[in-house]
Amino acid sequence: MTPRYLLSQHSYICVDRHFCVILDAECDSYIALPRMTMEHMSPCLSGWLSQRGSGLSGALTSDLDEIARHLLRRGILTTSTRHGKPVRPAIIPRAHESLGESDTKLPWRSTMRFSAAAARSLIWASRRLSHHALLSTIRTIVLYRDHDHRFQARPDISRISALIAAFNSWRGFASRPNACLYDSLAALHFLTQYEIFPSLIFGVVAEPFQAHCWLQYDGLILNDSLSHVIDYTPIMLV
Numbered sequence: 001m002t003p004r005y006l007l008s009q010h011s012y013i014c015v016d017r018h019f020c021v022i023l024d025a026e027c028d029s030y031i032a033l034p035r036m037t038m039e040h041m042s043p044c045l046s047g048w049l050s051q052r053g054s055g056l057s058g059a060l061t062s063d064l065d066e067i068a069r070h071l072l073r074r075g076i077l078t079t080s081t082r083h084g085k086p087v088r089p090a091i092i093p094r095a096h097e098s099l100g101e102s103d104t105k106l107p108w109r110s111t112m113r114f115s116a117a118a119a120r121s122l123i124w125a126s127r128r129l130s131h132h133a134l135l136s137t138i139r140t141i142v143l144y145r146d147h148d149h150r151f152q153a154r155p156d157i158s159r160i161s162a163l164i165a166a167f168n169s170w171r172g173f174a175s176r177p178n179a180c181l182y183d184s185l186a187a188l189h190f191l192t193q194y195e196i197f198p199s200l201i202f203g204v205v206a207e208p209f210q211a212h213c214w215l216q217y218d219g220l221i222l223n224d225s226l227s228h229v230i231d232y233t234p235i236m237l238v
Helices: 035-044 058-073 112-131 134-148 157-174 180-192
Strands: 006-008 011-016 019-024 029-034 199-205 210-217 233-237
Touching: 006 011, 011 199, 011 233, 019 035, 019 199, 019 233, 029 035, 035 058, 112 134, 112 157, 112 180, 134 180, 157 180, 180 199, 180 210
Parallel strands: none
Antiparallel strands: 011 019, 019 029, 199 210, 199 233
């Protein structure tokens, strides 16, 4: 069967053990399908590497077609080559170490300079989450990075460590329990004020389902521990 469906530009997919998880960034929602279901659907998925769908019974083929149509109605799949991309996981570098707690002495004369920058970032993150969809926030980050990152020199890790320590010293004044997206957006905005542009990584665990996000610079985790992040399969890199 000729492949018919593509993954929409605002959707992302990963394989975590026995499940395929899809993130719909437009709706800020996840959907999980058994990995075998995706394998059987492979003949009609453009870009999916495995081809196990041949020789299926008529009833099973009908069920798979209904699943594909459901994903199409939700906007996760598309038949448009202009608005779609291959149905395959993105290549996202795995982290291999974390920054950890930093005792770096700050080189600035007054920590109040950091308090103002941290306050701006915490307010920005709160407003983005309260008044904007996830997809809009992602696009804002990408546009900002593409505009300002072109001519920036590679930052020193010790400088990143000092800035994260500065941000952490003020983050507690507006912390939220289990709010990884809020913390990551605020820390990302804070770092961009100092011309540092880390990646925002989203990851999932399928069983039992959990979603998480963190900041990463190359293979270095900036605002979490490696022992925690290692359990998550990356699904989206911003």
